[in-house]
Amino acid sequence: MSTEHPDAAGNDASQRPRTRAEARALRQAAEAAQAAEAVHEARAAQASEHTPPVPQPSAETAAPEQSKKYWIDPEDSDWQPSDGAGWLPADDSARAPIAPARTEDSAEHAPSQRTFVISLIIGLAITVAGVVIALVLDGPTITGVDFDGQIVDGPQPTLTLTLSREVAEITPEQVELDPDATATVTTEGKTVTLTFDAPLRDDTEYLVSINGVTARDGERESTVVTTIQTPAASLYLLQRRDDGDDAIFRTDLSGEKAVSVFEAENIDDYRATSENLVVVTAQDGVSQVTVVDRYDESRTELVLPGEGYVAGLQVTDDGSHIGYTFTERDLSAEGGLASVLVTQPIDGGAASTVVQIDDVPVSVGEWRFIPHSTNAVLLTFDGELYGADATASKQPWALGQARTLLGVSRANNTAIIDYDGLLMQLNPETGALVPLPVAEPDYGAPVSITSFPGGTLRHVFARSDEGVPTGQGIIRVADDGAAEPLVSVSGTDSIVQSCAAPNGRYTAVTVAPDLPNNPYDRRLLPLPQTLHTHIVDTTNGDERVVLEGFDASWCTTGPRR
Known part of the structure; x- marks a missing residue:
């Protein structure tokens, strides 16, 4: 009798070539069945030569036939006891400590028992082969989900999927999100990472589907699906107090779950990242900058260029660097640092850097970090516009003149500049200018x-x-x-x-x-x-x-x- 079955498409599986995994699994099943039958035949032959005597219960201890009770109902089974052998009384205390010896009746049934065992082994082998074949033939599936869904703190949340096998490169066109959103995709081995182009809607369940996920060998394809839940919106706020310490609170949008996360006598400013709070405080008339880990509450005091005043604190999108303007307390007519732009790593691992133009610290009226980068745009008090890098990996570069630096655009990573009434978006890397849409009405x-x-x-x-x-x-x-x-x-x-x-x-x-x-x-x-x-x-x-x-x-x- 053939054991072949039609495949999923309705084709006769016997008419298609077997994969290596299928052939190997079936061969192993046949070899296991042959080995099992040989072993059982040998044991049967040995048992026939050394059949132990059948113990007979004494007349005093033999239970009356009408009082016997069976754990296996004789009426529901082909097996019948012989002179009490093979059955157990209902009283657990009377059970024998060892199993009864095999009787002549059971010896006569040995061939049928061997047939049962052989059939069982063959069945198990076929089952294992089926599992192996299924694992080989199935397309990639999701085995792990890691979602970094910071709505408030993270400008670009990420979703990392771990798959059951290494897959070919996945493109953004294969990704479907409901509600609608866009993301860039990176593929590395069994890992697929979606970096969303913008923060997702708060307190919302998203359905994520990736179509046509193909194993790296190119033979197996599937659609993987998962859901992610974004947290409810929250934010930090600063409260100044005349009758106690100032405090930074984290709160939901109801205002009823506000929790103080940092307190000090004089808090001038702060910024929040996904991992840290950067806080500017004042003590004895000078500024201090403290980085507070949001998880273990450890604190790091950053070293400033000197004693003075910090203003305009900002943090790069990736949370790696901070920037601020700094003015020395002992500034005099003879000189000193006055409203200069300073950048430094947020972890305090390197000294602060004063931005200089032609080796001279420059006073800054306005400045902004550019989204999704460590670049900054700064406008001097005399209207000169420059680009700079927070890592100090390159010298500042001239970008012309402007009247006002109004802000930045996250849509295209540009600075919004007022050129004598003409509003433009400036790319500091290339110097390219794009008009800002004109408001209608004005x-x-x-x-x-x-x-x-x-x-x-x-x-x-x-x-x-x-x-x-x-x-x-x-x-x-x-x-x-x-x-x-x-x-x-x-x-x-x-x-x-x-x-x-x-x-x-x-x-x-x-x-x-x-x-x-x-x-x-x-x-x-x-x-x-x-x-x-x-x-x-x-x-x-x-x-x-x-x-x-x-x-x-x-x-x-x-x-x-």
């Missing part, structure tokens, strides 16, 4: 711009015909230029800071209410004493919550002086 010239996936947020002032400010607003401008107000305040309130969450779903707008009656504190970075941060929906401006504090961690820079 709400006025922005004083700062932050980007979000799908557009920009522009801080503008409303003015009377005489040029007197009458209000402020944050205008959402889509990539096609369509503009509409997102948040607006009256003339007595002032917008101190605004930025979008990395995934663009929410916008944080910090407002100083009733500015004429809201005095400034006496810090190295003085700000109004009362500050409220409004969290709104970026799509329609609906307010989610108002939180006490400022300097939302979604922002790449702190409030201006």
Whole structure:
């Protein structure tokens, strides 16, 4: 009788060549069956020559026939006891410590037992062969999932899949994400890594499918599918206090689960990465920079260029370097460092570097790190524009002149520059310029711009015909230029800071209410004493919550002086 079966496509498997694995598995099954039969025949021959006597129970101990109870129901089995041999009484205490010897009846049934054992071995061998064949023929499957889904802190979350076998290179076109998202793909052996082009939507389950995943030998293909869950949105805020230490809080969007993560007498500024908090404090009138590990809370004091004041703290996207402007405390007319740009590794493993132009420290009015790089763009007080690298691996380079550095764009890794009213996006690596989409309608010239996936947020002032400010607003401008107000305040309130969450779903707008009656504190970075941060929906401006504090961690820079 043939043991071949049609394959998955309905073809007769006997008509196709066997793979090496199939042939090897079937050969091993046949050899095992032959060896088992030989062993059992030898044992049967030996047993027939030395059949032990059958023990007979004595008349005193033999149980009456009508009182026998069986663990195996005789009516349900072909096996029948012979003179009590082979059965066990219902009373466990009366069970024999060893199994009864084989009787002549059982000897007569030896061939059928051998047939059963041989059949069992053959069945097991065929089963093992089937498993081997299935493992060989199946396409790659997922054996491990590692998702780094930091919504607040990580600009580019990653998903790493470990597969059952090494696979051929996978392209972005093979990847499907629901809800829709885009990612770059790297393939190395059994590992496939998806680096998402932008932060994912918070508190959302994503379905990830990769089609046409092919084993490296090119013969087996499959579709692998998994799901990932992103965490709920959260952020850090800074609160200054007159009656106690200042504190940095981490909070959800309800504000009801705020937890203090760092406290000090005077906190001027901070930035958050996925692993660290970088905090600027003031003690005895000078700045200190402390790096706090978010997991073990260990602290590292960074060495500054001297005693002085730190402002404009920023961190590179990869969290490897920080930058800030530094001014010496003992600055005099004879000289000293005044608002110079300083960069250094966040781990404190190397000394700080003062950015110099032609070997001379240069005073900087505005500067920004460029997204997804260690490059920075800086604008001097006399309007000269330069590029620099935070690693100090190359000398700064000239980029022309400009009026204002308004912000950066994460969409194309550029600096947004105001060239006498013409807003352009500058690539510091190539010097290429691309116009920023013109807002329609036009709400006025922005004083700062932050980007979000799908557009920009522009801080503008409303003015009377005489040029007197009458209000402020944050205008959402889509990539096609369509503009509409997102948040607006009256003339007595002032917008101190605004930025979008990395995934663009929410916008944080910090407002100083009733500015004429809201005095400034006496810090190295003085700000109004009362500050409220409004969290709104970026799509329609609906307010989610108002939180006490400022300097939302979604922002790449702190409030201006």
